[in-house]
Amino acid sequence: MSSKVLIIVSSGEREKALTGLMYARNALLWGWLDDIKVMFFGPSEGLLLEDEQVRQEAQEIAETEKPLVCKFISDQEGTSEKIEELGLKVAYVGPIISDLIKDGYVPMVF
Numbered sequence: 001m002s003s004k005v006l007i008i009v010s011s012g013e014r015e016k017a018l019t020g021l022m023y024a025r026n027a028l029l030w031g032w033l034d035d036i037k038v039m040f041f042g043p044s045e046g047l048l049l050e051d052e053q054v055r056q057e058a059q060e061i062a063e064t065e066k067p068l069v070c071k072f073i074s075d076q077e078g079t080s081e082k083i084e085e086l087g088l089k090v091a092y093v094g095p096i097i098s099d100l101i102k103d104g105y106v107p108m109v110f
Contacts, residue, residue, distance in 0.1 A: 003034040006097065006105040012043025014051055020110025021057035028064045037100060038067040039093050045073055049082055062087045068096065 005027070009020045024038045038061055040048060047054040048069070058067055071090045074080040080090045101107060 004037075004100075004103070004105045005033050005035070006037045006039065006100045006107045008039050008041055008097070008107055008109045009044045010040075010042040011110055012046060014047060014054065016110050017044050017047050017051075017054055018057065020108070021054065021061065023108075023110075024065075025057060025061050028061065035105075036065060037105065038065060039097065040067060040069040040088075041093060041097075042070070042073060045069055045077065045079065045083065048086060048088070049079060055086060059087055068093050070094075 007020050007024045009017050011017050024036060027033050027036050040058070048058055049055070061067055066087075066089050069083050069088050069090045070093045071080060072092060074083055074090055084090055097107070
């Protein structure tokens with residue numbers, strides 16, 4: 001069984017996004033898994049700029065594992081620069097998600 005997880009935070013609902021981020025932060029902090037990747041994709045990207053707690057959780061995770069944010073969406077919303085200023089990396093995540101799944105990462109979507 002794989003102990004590599006890809007956490008995709010896509011919900012625009014604060015509570016769902018925070019649940020995924022809390023799991024990611026604790027799994028990284030306590031070493032629950034061999035490897036964890038975190039990505040923001042879709043409506044959750046707006047929460048990074050609108051919700052202080054979501055932003056703080058993402059920035060805490062970035063101290064250990066830099067989350068990726070979908071560039072296609074952030075470019076459409078005109079938020080790429082603001083997201084990068086938070087210390088997060090903006091990239092085209094479609095191919096990255098596909099490669100991680102091929103490499104045995106189990107996707108968890110919040």
